Amino acid sequence: MELLQAVVNGLLIGGVYAVISIGLTLVFGVMSIVNFAQAEFLMIGMYVGYYGWLRFGLDPILGAPIAFGIAFVIGVLIQRFLIERVIHAPDVAQIFLTVGLLIVLENLALVLFGSEFKSVRTGYQTSALSVGGLIIGVPYLFAFAVSGVVGILLWAFLRFTWIGQAMRATAQNGVAALSLGINIRRVRQVAFGLGVGLTALGGSVILPYYTASPTSGGQFVVLMFTVVVLGGLGSVLGAVFGGLAVGVIQSVSTLVMPIQLQNLALFVVFIAMLAVRPQGLLASR
Amino acid sequence: MKLARLAPLAPLAALLAALLVLPWLLPEQGYVLRVACLVLLFAAMSQAWNIAAGLSGQLSLGHAGFFGAGAYTSTLLLIHFGLSPWLGLVAAGLVGAALAALISLPTMKLKGHYFALATLAFGEAMRVIANSWGSLTGGPVGISVPFVEPGFALMQFQSLRPYFYIMLAALLVTCVVFHRIRTSALGLRLRALKNHADAAASLGVDTAAAKLVASTISGGLIAMLGVLYAQFQFFFDPDTAFSLAGISIRIALIAIIGGVGTVAGPLIGAVLILPIEEATNAYLSSHAAGLSQIVFGAILIAVVILQPRGLLHLWKPRRR
Numbered sequence: 001m002e003l004l005q006a007v008v009n010g011l012l013i014g015g016v017y018a019v020i021s022i023g024l025t026l027v028f029g030v031m032s033i034v035n036f037a038q039a040e041f042l043m044i045g046m047y048v049g050y051y052g053w054l055r056f057g058l059d060p061i062l063g064a065p066i067a068f069g070i071a072f073v074i075g076v077l078i079q080r081f082l083i084e085r086v087i088h089a090p091d092v093a094q095i096f097l098t099v100g101l102l103i104v105l106e107n108l109a110l111v112l113f114g115s116e117f118k119s120v121r122t123g124y125q126t127s128a129l130s131v132g133g134l135i136i137g138v139p140y141l142f143a144f145a146v147s148g149v150v151g152i153l154l155w156a157f158l159r160f161t162w163i164g165q166a167m168r169a170t171a172q173n174g175v176a177a178l179s180l181g182i183n184i185r186r187v188r189q190v191a192f193g194l195g196v197g198l199t200a201l202g203g204s205v206i207l208p209y210y211t212a213s214p215t216s217g218g219q220f221v222v223l224m225f226t227v228v229v230l231g232g233l234g235s236v237l238g239a240v241f242g243g244l245a246v247g248v249i250q251s252v253s254t255l256v257m258p259i260q261l262q263n264l265a266l267f268v269v270f271i272a273m274l275a276v277r278p279q280g281l282l283a284s285r
Numbered sequence: 286m287k288l289a290r291l292a293p294l295a296p297l298a299a300l301l302a303a304l305l306v307l308p309w310l311l312p313e314q315g316y317v318l319r320v321a322c323l324v325l326l327f328a329a330m331s332q333a334w335n336i337a338a339g340l341s342g343q344l345s346l347g348h349a350g351f352f353g354a355g356a357y358t359s360t361l362l363l364i365h366f367g368l369s370p371w372l373g374l375v376a377a378g379l380v381g382a383a384l385a386a387l388i389s390l391p392t393m394k395l396k397g398h399y400f401a402l403a404t405l406a407f408g409e410a411m412r413v414i415a416n417s418w419g420s421l422t423g424g425p426v427g428i429s430v431p432f433v434e435p436g437f438a439l440m441q442f443q444s445l446r447p448y449f450y451i452m453l454a455a456l457l458v459t460c461v462v463f464h465r466i467r468t469s470a471l472g473l474r475l476r477a478l479k480n481h482a483d484a485a486a487s488l489g490v491d492t493a494a495a496k497l498v499a500s501t502i503s504g505g506l507i508a509m510l511g512v513l514y515a516q517f518q519f520f521f522d523p524d525t526a527f528s529l530a531g532i533s534i535r536i537a538l539i540a541i542i543g544g545v546g547t548v549a550g551p552l553i554g555a556v557l558i559l560p561i562e563e564a565t566n567a568y569l570s571s572h573a574a575g576l577s578q579i580v581f582g583a584i585l586i587a588v589v590i591l592q593p594r595g596l597l598h599l600w601k602p603r604r605r
Contacts, residue, residue: 034398034401034402036401036405082586082590085590086589086590089589091342091344091396091397091398091401092344092541092545092589093589093590094398095344095346095397095398095401096537096538096541096585096589097585097586097589097590099346099534099585100582100583100584100585100586100589101582101586102582103530103534103578103579103581103582103585104578104579104582104583104586106575106578107575107576107578107579107582108575108579110575110578111575111576111579214575218529221405221409222405222406222409225402225405225406226406229402258417260413260416260417261413261417263409263413264410264413264414264417267406267407267409267410267413268410270402270403270406271388271391271392271403271406271407271410272391274391274392274395274399274402274403275390275391275392275394275395275403276391278395278399
């Protein structure tokens with residue numbers, strides 16, 4: 001029963017992990033860039049959710065679309081003026097450009113918002129449902145539900161809209177997409193904006209059970225990479241699977257080891273995954 | 286050795302002579318000499334990173350893992366067994382080399398982004414372990430090097446001058462090691478595998494062994510530098526000794542700014558970066574914490590966009 005409870009908790013949290021990590025995998029798929037600064041957008045989303053609640057009394061879940069919008073704009077600008085310039089540069093430039101962004105964004109938040117932890121109060125924060133002996137926290141359930149809706153919307157976007165199809169085409173073969181008249185610079189901008197927007201959206205959604213601080217993003221860096229590497233870097237469906245798997249691993253690991261070591265379990269899984277199957281668990285080869 | 290080969294060493298000898306005199310021109314407990322010590326230390330750390338990253342192209346983001354392990358190894362040996370940090374250097378070197386060899390096994394085959402990610406996770410894992418294993422490390426509150434009668438035996442001095450010379454010696458050692466490896470057969474193998482791993486392997490280069498040796502030396506050296514850091518700072522905690530931004534990224538940035546894979550790169554980078562950081566800290570931190578880090582990140586972004594091969598290439602655009 002304890003195990004089942006841990007698995008359920010893990011799945012609920014994992015749904016959000018999937019959404020915040022999809023952006024990372026989407027950007028890699030479209031332009032083969034690993035964005036080390038991705039987790040900082042989670043932090044940005046948290047602050048948007050927090051200030052929306054503080055100033056306008058907006059529930060962080062309703063603030064989530066605003067977080068998405070703001071991060072989308074920032075993302076497009078970053079892609080347009082920074083990332084685009086290293087698309088064909090050596091690894092060292094690509095890696096350290098986004099590492100530099102990580103440092104700038106984290107410290108910008110420190111300067112603008114201060115180092116104190118900020119959290120919201122909602123009516124449902126401490127409520128829980130009891131289903132057949134299992135306890136399900138309402139904020140976790142809400143966050144999971146939003147993640148599910150967002151996942152479906154994203155799927156529809158990639159499947160049915162022109163720009164979504166162009167994005168998938170670019171991911172499959174950039175040169176071919178270009179020759180078919182797709183503006184792949186535009187596609188890359190939308191992909192990057194969408195990617196960081198989804199992560200920011202996730203940041204706002206988890207605010208009812210999390211605290212915002214300038215280092216909130218940094219705590220998710222390895223977690224997000226574990227999610228996408230488990231599912232296969234570049235695979236959106238893989239990120240969903242990876243997110244759920246990481247949620248469960250984290251949650252179940254607390255049954256056998258102290259909670260501070262929760263992330264250590266993740267690091268070990270991550271390094272082992274990279275060593276054994278860097279292409280992801282779902283990949284056919 | 287022929288005179289013609291020695292000629293290019295003349296400016297180096299002059300530089301070295303200037304460095305030997307420098308501490309006597311500055312107040313022995315002054316701020317400037319302190320920054321100068323840090324410049325030398327970070328140049329050495331960056332050079333140690335350069336051995337693995339610059340020569341074989343494996344861009345590590347986890348060298349803080351070895352560095353912190355070295356700092357803790359010597360300090361714990363000093364606290365519990367009264368072992369001199371000079372012997373602690375040896376122990377730390379062995380621990381660092383062993384860790385580097387161990388982490389190389391699963392990460393050796395990874396390239397580019399994947400290698401950076403795996404090493405990042407390693408560094409962070411070491412930080413988490415140091416924070417949670419309180420009974421050994423003292424946990425998040427940190428650890429102090431016990432104060433003793435100042436003297437050479439326990440590597441503790443009141444004046445900054447001895448530290449300056451120790452850091453200078455450490456920098457010279459790392460530079461010589463880097464240079465020797467680069468010009469050796471191992472260096473050629475590393476360059477071959479950096480440029481084209483598959484081609485190198487098909488020509489009979491044991492790429493795995495070459496990478497393993499380079500990263501083991503690199504990890505051992507930076508762990509030894511962790512000992513110097515501990516003796517210099519007297520106090521550290523897991524979040525500073527195993528810091529991602531403060532150690533792993535910073536030493537990479539220093540090498541990148543100067544020029545990855547060159548002997549002079551880390552030196553140029555350290556001379557530029559650390560004083561800039563110190564200055565922004567001194568002038569800006571009174572206004573807001575974090576501003577100097579923004580400057581640090583912005584420099585990193587600017588350099589990789591403008592000249593990803595480092596400043597060295599600005600005035601030497603066509604090497605060979």
